[in-house]
Amino acid sequence: MREMPPSNPFDDDKLKEECGVFGVIGVTDAANFVALGLHALQHRGQEAGGIVSYSPDIGFNSARRFGYVRDNFTKASLMETLPGSLSIGHVRYSTAGSKGQTQIRDVQPFFGEFSMGGAAIAHNGNITNADSLRKELIERGSIFQSSSDSECIIHLMARSLQQNIPERMKDALRRVEGAFSVVAMTRTKLIGVRDPLGVRPLVLGRIGDGWVLSSETCALDIIGAEFVREVEPGEMLVITEKGGIESFHPFERTRPRFCIFEHVYFSRPDSILGGRSVYETRRQIGVELAKENPVDADLVCPVPDSGTPAAIGFSQESGIPYAMGIIRNQYMGRTFIEPTEQIRNMGVRLKLNVNRALIKGKRVILVDDSVVRGTTSMKIKQMILDAGAAEVHFRIASPPTAWPCFYGVDTPEREKLLASHMSEDEMCAHLGVDSLKFISLDGLYRAAGEAEGRNPDAPQYCDACFSGEYPVAPSDMIAKGFEVKAAE
Template identity: 55%
Template sequence: MAKTDIQRQLGQAFGNLTHPFRDEDGDKLREECGVFGAINAETAAAATALGLHALQHRGQEAVGITSFDGKDFISRRGLGHVAENFSSAEAIAELPGNMAAGHVRYSTTGGAGLRNVQPLYAELASGGFAIAHNGNISNAQALRKDLVGKGSIFQSTSDTEVIIHLVATSRYPTVADRLIDALRLVEGAYALVVMTPTGMIACRDPLGIRPLVMGKMGDSILFASESVAFDVVGAEMIREVEPGEMIQVDFDGEVKSLHPFGNQSPRPCIFEHVYFSRPDSFFAGQSVYGARKAIGEQLALESACDADLVVPVPDSGVPAAIGYAQQSGLPFELGIIRSHYVGRTFIQPSDSARHAGVKRKHNANRELVAGKKIVLIDDSIVRGTTSMKIVEMMREAGAAEVHFRVASPPTAHSCFYGVDTPERSKLLAARMDLEPMREFIKADSLAFISIDGLYRAVGSSSGRNSACPQFCDACFTGDYPTPLTDNARKDDKSDELPFDPPAKDTNVADPKAA
């Protein structure tokens, strides 16, 4: 793609952008992060900025891009959206070179602030080393404690920096071998894009929990968290990076694939199908939009309802609601209209302000729902507070009955693989059975898709095989596919880290206080 084409698309994408992406109120599972990399691209930083724009839904707290001009690594990082930091030609001009990597972030470990914004960069004995990471290392605190004890000095509170120190202290001769050596010590989930003076390395954890795809644009090779990023920059998707695969690309265009971590049964995150990925992406060989429609169809088969209308909770409930309506034969209607120009409501200081924020963001289509029996379709219930307010909104608009259907099983367990979930005690499904949950959200009926039904909807004809699940579904089942070293040791005071991690934002509505 010519430089002028990239710059024109950047202008089109960012020209009038305010906040078009999901601005949740703390009652959704927050996206992990998104990564993008380009090598042998004439305008690598511009392509990276455009790719990150397509991945903005995966992280809206901060963004960073690092480029390499053949001699030096140059980084630009900032808090906020991609458009707020990389919309101008001047910003892109500060990042010369034909290799670049970028990252959009919502903090899952560490805290907010520029020191944790990726890509992280370090000068190693072998030269510059920049890394962008989507995922979460579940033994990062244990590794960090050991490294600090041996003299390592950390500059951030991000778990990603542990990988840098492990690479720096490895005694293997090449950077690729050092990275392999480092990742053998790591537990959890990661999709990595790494830049070195000799080229780019992309790597996915052995279970493939976090997504990573590979594409091509002319002579350049690209990597991204989702295929939609390739659509936006005008690239062709080649394939998914395989679980446990490490791909090396040099400046001569040579591509080398390694599988250094053995063969394990993949366990990609099933919530990518439910919520995280954009519906116009492909994940685990399937159209995300098609999978979400199929989930809605399966939900209708399992939990039919005597109703007049199927109404999605926008925007994430729309594809499943279409599937539910088509399977059930009920009309699909936009009974809730959402404003895309309302900021985050979870930062409001009081329950009344948060409630007003929800009403500003969602408004009932009164003429449509008054006197009708409504089936509301949403992707998940986390704390339950937003679900309760949506049901209340429908009743205030005159709905005769409000039935709630959920396009995922009950979220009863926390995620330790790169998704910022509330602690388990604040998950509604961890505290209540189905009937108390229904009473809490004040619906006439409540039903979730079954775990077997979810598996069937995304392509497993026999449902979930408990002996060998095809996906990571720990947030529903509690079946974690890797050790959780840090979680197991968190109550051991002797294992405390020699630093005080920032407290997480607690200014979120709690079901107990509702």
């Protein structure tokens, strides 16, 4: 995992979404459906996007662009170059690759031409042994075109001796460590694969006589597709143009460890994860937070927009009125004009503004999803005080983020995470607020549907960013000197 710079100076101090993948087979103009699906998955990556399609008349075609889906893949002149009934796409936020030097060649899907035909792949996640794989492949003659860890999959497939692409993909992915939800395509097949732990999401949908693979269910809704089921951890689905589906389990079975932060922040609140509404889980997080950390106050206010469901749950449980004390400027995107130094210093005020008439003289509870570096939290606190608040209390809808993620989330280096070197009381003093409380790890698990909380001997989710317990050793980072948490 390498830290990437923010795409502009007004980015929130948040963990950055990983990527989103989407694929369709068996529909006319499949690329148009993929563009709509990627638009619904835009929250998972705003840096760049790409689409590959296949038509028997002209073969494989691709388009890769920086920026939003809406600014690129809604243009008829571009979409006309992507004909066919089979297409996959990817939206990206860098989690691995060139540090601060993203090139168009790093934008997925990646394409490879094999003896039995071409194949394209789109990958959500992070390969924790990518450096060692890349070194091995280069020494054996592979020529890489990008800095992305995902390209290793294509090269591993090229070196496989299997006679068809799905079998080559199985060979390749058995060499890969870390997290991967992959959507791939050949000339006649759509393929979806999840890693054995099922860290990142992937779902199957049906649209007419066609099939859809997507990172989240909200992207099925936008094209009118029916949710069928989740792709199981360690499962590979191979779908043909005629609608046939084969299911394989090419990896050794293990206990799943889905990323719990998908429930907290990454997934859209209108998606369904593990049969549970993301919105309802986040609302329940607020309920648990209020039970664990009550405080006398006048208003419960979310930090928009990710803190909203938890703030609603906190208000409902505590009986303290819910209020929109902070208003987001909905037209402030990540592609804002190049700012002058004066505008740059305004920082978060260009995105958020305090509802002064509501806040003045009130004891305010601010509910946010996480505290990472703490820089944005300090700015928001000061805005609330400048508006005349009598007290400011932070309630955080996740445990302290003390460890970096190596499974597809852009996380600062560990020393830059506030919780890595400060206690809760020290963070409270550092932020200068009247109180600061995080939900417990058990409370988060209860909100996610685990009535008994977290099983310390066999955690039900991947929660490494909170616990430091990595379900897959980050071997490349360990080789570079990263120290994992000592066993207790």
